[in-house]
Ligand SMILES: O=P(O)(O)OC[C@H]1O[C@H](OP(=O)(O)OP(=O)(O)O)[C@H](O)[C@@H]1O
């Protein structure tokens with residue numbers, strides 16, 4: 001079964017509380033989303049492998065540790081996932097970036113795919129799929145299904161806010177993919193929005209409403 005981890009680090013919780021506030025404008029919202037993504041990335045990469053390496057300090061030679069050369073990729077779900085990319089890259093700057101465009105049909109709440117561009121060697125990479133919001137789960141489930149079809153074998157998903165409905169749907173569809181979330185909210189409203197949530201993440205990041 002997939003591991004579902006709620007990242008309850010105080011800094012993450014503090015910043016999530018900040019972006020929930022309705023009076024936070026796009027500039028501050030974007031900055032905080034990026035910072036939350038950095039912190040979540042830091043926590044979600046605890047298990048990356050290290051290897052021994054011989055180095056020379058100004059004082060002497062030593063056996064140090066470095067990342068074991070694992071290739072990484074960050075794949076945001078457009079649009080709102082774009083808000084997490086810079087924060088992720090601040091922690092793992094050598095990662096490649098792919099993009100999956102999905103929007104949720106406002107009537108049916110079903111995800112509609114409109115774009116997909118991935119690193120050519122994505123099947124060899126450890127992939128981090130990022131999207132701030134996991135509501136019904138339709139978008140994340142579809143993105144991970146698509147990545148599996150493209151040959152990605154190692155993947156984890158990161159969402160800042162999740163509804164229990166979305167976590168359940170994701171666990172059922174992809175029990176082999178670990179999920180990291182910043183906060184688990186209460187439920188979805190009749191329009192499929194997370195309650196208490198933070199509203200529409202894409203609109204708040206890009207100022208489109
Ligand atoms: O779990 P779900 O029910 O699928 O909902 C979550 C999706 O909804 C939002 O995207 P949206 O469709 O608003 O597109 P946008 O990022 O372009 O605003 C959000 O960023 C997720 O991708």
Ligand SMILES: O=c1cc[nH]c(=O)[nH]1
Nearest residue numbers: 135193194199200201
């Ligand atoms: O609460 C929600 C649900 C889906 N997408 C969002 O941006 N917010």
Ligand SMILES: [Mg+2]
Nearest residue numbers: 200201202203
């Ligand atoms: Mg949106």
